[in-house]
Amino acid sequence: MRMVNGVEMDQVMNQKKSSSFPSASKSPVSGTRPVSGTRILGIETSCDETAAAVIEDGRLILSNCVASQVELHARFGGVFPEVASRQHIRTILPIIEEALQQAHMSLGEIGAVAVTRGPGLPGSLVVGMNTAKGIVLGSGLPLLGINHLEAHIYSAWLAVNPPQPLPPEPRFPLLVLIVSGGHTELILMKGHLDYERLGATLDDAAGEAFDKVARLIGLGYPGGPAIQEASASGDPRAFKFPRAWLEGSWDFSFSGLKTAVLREVRDLQRVYDTLPAADLAASFQAAVVEVLVGKAFKAASAFGAAEILVAGGVSANMALRGALHAQADFPVHIPPIALCTDNAAMVASAGYYRFTAGQQDGLDMDILPNWPLIEV
Numbered sequence: 386m387r388m389v390n391g392v393e394m395d396q397v398m399n400q401k402k403s404s405s406f407p408s409a410s411k412s413p414v415s416g417t418r419p420v421s422g423t424r425i426l427g428i429e430t431s432c433d434e435t436a437a438a439v440i441e442d443g444r445l446i447l448s449n450c451v452a453s454q455v456e457l458h459a460r461f462g463g464v465f466p467e468v469a470s471r472q473h474i475r476t477i478l479p480i481i482e483e484a485l486q487q488a489h490m491s492l493g494e495i496g497a498v499a500v501t502r503g504p505g506l507p508g509s510l511v512v513g514m515n516t517a518k519g520i521v522l523g524s525g526l527p528l529l530g531i532n533h534l535e536a537h538i539y540s541a542w543l544a545v546n547p548p549q550p551l552p553p554e555p556r557f558p559l560l561v562l563i564v565s566g567g568h569t570e571l572i573l574m575k576g577h578l579d580y581e582r583l584g585a586t587l588d589d590a591a592g593e594a595f596d597k598v599a600r601l602i603g604l605g606y607p608g609g610p611a612i613q614e615a616s617a618s619g620d621p622r623a624f625k626f627p628r629a630w631l632e633g634s635w636d637f638s639f640s641g642l643k644t645a646v647l648r649e650v651r652d653l654q655r656v657y658d659t660l661p662a663a664d665l666a667a668s669f670q671a672a673v674v675e676v677l678v679g680k681a682f683k684a685a686s687a688f689g690a691a692e693i694l695v696a697g698g699v700s701a702n703m704a705l706r707g708a709l710h711a712q713a714d715f716p717v718h719i720p721p722i723a724l725c726t727d728n729a730a731m732v733a734s735a736g737y738y739r740f741t742a743g744q745q746d747g748l749d750m751d752i753l754p755n756w757p758l759i760e761v
């Protein structure tokens with residue numbers, strides 16, 4: 386996978402001014418890869434990552450290119466929607482071209498185009514959607530609109546090529562915990578594309594809580610990695626922050642925890658010049674991880690799940706990964722770190738399973754900025 390920031394993509398754009406965008410009518414560019422399997426071109430622009438990828442048969446990553454805008458938004462302390470939208474416009478074509486080149490293929494070897502339809506920022510989603518429509522209009526390829534949460538789930542099916550063998554697929558029924566910047570959901574997945582929503586956050590998403598608490602204790606953006614880093618030298622028992630178990634439901638709540646950190650920070654600031662950021666971060670992280678893991682395992686037992694799958698940006702958290710792998714009750718699937726945050730490989734993977742199930746969307750497909758997984 387190649388991470389490319391906005392500045393580098395400007396260079397890519399300039400270098401490629403003379404190159405033409407690959408079309409379906411052209412012959413394959415490489416000729417090195419035998420034509421077999423179904424290749425999906427995935428496109429993701431739901432938030433602040435512009436991403437494109439080519440996946441074979443739902444699981445094999447042939448290319449996975451992500452242009453992160455994180456540095457652009459850092460000065461705002463969060464994603465600035467209009468800046469995100471404009472940056473997607475600048476980056477989307479070079480990143481798609483890059484994904485095709487890294488996969489050594491033209492659109493002629495692609496079976497369908499899968500694009501994130503929602504949920505996400507409207508101004509960001511439309512860039513990917515309209516680009517995908519332009520590609521299918523010019524190439525005649527089938528178009529698939531993909532739910533971003535479903536895409537996060539399918540990141541657990543992906544494997545990097547070459548050369549490792551495909552890891553075993555997650556087994557159903559699967560207890561799925563999605564923890565990202567915008568969502569925290571517990572889902573029972575009974576088979577491919579078949580979901581029952583058990584619970585969700587009533588207020589902040591887990592990633593949102595990481596981002597807000599990082600700001601409260603003076604750490605950088607994005608907050609999740611900053612809190613993880615600060616926690617490494619902190620004591621998770623230094624502060625007794627509350628755990629919202631919400632007994633009798635499968636829902637989550639993180640706003641009480643966030644308020645508890647705020648109160649602690651204000652009390653500390655009255656007495657000390659500098660905050661014990663490492664201890665605050667470690668204690669906050671421990672509270673989030675304990676509830677996420679505790680509820681996931683309880684739900685897995687209650688619903689007779691065969692395995693547990695955790696996906697979304699917060700699943701990159703090492704404390705969470707450690708706690709999940711520390712038990713022996715359920716096999717746990719967590720995507721590799723690089724596939725936890727937003728990427729297009731996961732969109733293409735979900736696209737493959739939807740494509741083989743017969744889905745095909747029309748050119749009149751609109752974005753759905755508030756699209757719940759359960760309505761897919």
Ligand code: ADP
Pocket residue numbers: 432433564565566567568591592593595596607608609610613697698699700701702703725726727
């Ligand atoms: P969304 O799809 O909602 O935009 P992503 O799936 O891209 O979100 O995840 C981004 C979120 O993941 C951010 O809130 C970020 O703070 C959080 N995150 C990323 N890495 C970590 C980490 N190591 N620990 C905790 N949270 C993390």
Ligand code: MG
Pocket residue numbers: 533537565566697698726727
């Ligand atoms: Mg995401």
